[in-house]
Amino acid sequence: MRFSSLEQMIQLCVEESVTIGQLMITEQAAETGTTAAQVIEQMTAYYEVMKEAVTKGIEDDSKPRSGLTGGDAKRVHTYIQNGVVSLGTETCTAMAYALAVSEVNASMGRIIATPTAGSCGIIPGVFVSSQERFGWSDEHMVQGLFSAGAIGYVIANNSFVSGAEGGCQAEVGSAIGMAAGALVELRGGTPEQAVHAVGLALKNSLGLICDPVGGLVEIPCIVRNGFGAVTAMAAADMALAGVRSVIPSDEVIGVMLEVGSAMPEKHRETAMGGLAQTPTGKKIMKELYGRSMGKG
Template sequence: MDNFHTIAELIRIASERQKPVHEIVLAVESEQKLRTREELIDEMRQNWKVMYESVKKGLKGGIRSVSGLTGGDAPKLYRHQLKGFLGQAGLSTAAFAVAASEVNASMGRIVACPTAGSCGIVPAVLTEAYEQGRAEEDIVMSLFTAAGIGMVIDENASIAGALGGCQAECGSAAGMAAAALTEIGGGTPEQIGHAVALAIKNLLGLACDPVAGLVEVPCVKRNGFAAVHAMLAADMALAGVKSVIPVDEVIDAMDRIGRAMPRDIKETAEGGLATTKTGLALQKKIYG
């Protein structure tokens, strides 16, 4: 199986072989890791189980981080889904993302997808798809598509907030989530590429500015926003909307922007929201 190093290559291989993107990623992973297709699918199914459980745990409430900065917002948002302006699907997805992120902040079990700081985004959109009646097997296979997108981003840019800001974490996760949703929705490989581009390019320049250096504020709620963002990117692509800038050029731009970002807004807690009056007061309260 030909390997891929760009999204364009992944799309080309999938299109030429007339196979879904997840099948290409699966074949490459099987060949490189010397593992069977069944082993890889079983492992991914376990990942999905952990993702889903983290969402459900967060929705139950009663969760509070050690610092006291976060916890309990997911149930509030979930209860609001029938009253809000965004609509049931959007608000429940945001609640799912906040739920998984609150579990992470309270030292619970999550899947870093692609990072712990962005762990709520992919699980949220897939939980929403699952709750809407999508088959679990389709959910599991779409995770390979998301993984393939993450692999390309990691190779050509970064998924780390310390290197590329939160655009590298929540931006990458949004692109991965949009790709998975687009495939579940019956999108073509080309539409998957457009969904990734649309998701990432509208989060370019996002700072990583955690208050007190903890992956809590603004990280938890940022996951909720990015999950809804990913849903919109997928729906745009499925509707036939295209990104004018090709997806690999968007990823390259994310890399260049990340490198150009000042150090104090790349996970150092030395700028942005972390150095607001309230942010500094919270830091002093937590650490003394």
């Protein structure tokens, strides 16, 4: 890639009069030795999987084998239909869709890791709900996915996207930043505004630990995806309103690396700290362990 930082990415977009998504299509084609049409076709297929996961999570009753989670996306979706929500219908829908995709993941369904399976609901939640709200075409959404990919590329190469390496700030935080920046571009914002959205989003996620109860990507991962979709939309609105990240977004990514590196191992996807080690978390672990031993 011709860029390794968000600032370099902005500069290329300005010099070549392209969006972040358009820049990433060119870079991805060059990197893989394929055509722009081919990389767009592949990303289009990925977006179809995302939409299918949203539908499945909202409509189906499948639950993970653990029995710990499931049905929350439906509950929120029904709540939207039956009453006045505090968030507003559009934002609450994004939250429901993010929960839906995360529940599909927990049930071993088909999802797209964006950037990881643990954070797979945030981008689909934001994208599919926004597409329904604004009437955007699939082609437009795919352009947004390339924008999200470019942002994720910079984060992954300068910090973490893995909870085991950098905590949940790396998984959910990165997905929030990717969704926020991409949404700004989908709504007509400039590359600079998109990058400010990334910084605003990441700053709000710094220090988030990874503490899966029972070692499963369910509690608290699923609800964090729901909240993550809401945060991404808030960051996008801030950036479009003219709010800037005072600390440059590339520097925020650097801080995420620093914080993740300093984070105790027990708070990095080991299930040895945080919510996983509460009395209830320990009880769930014991029940799951005893159940699996009994079946063996």
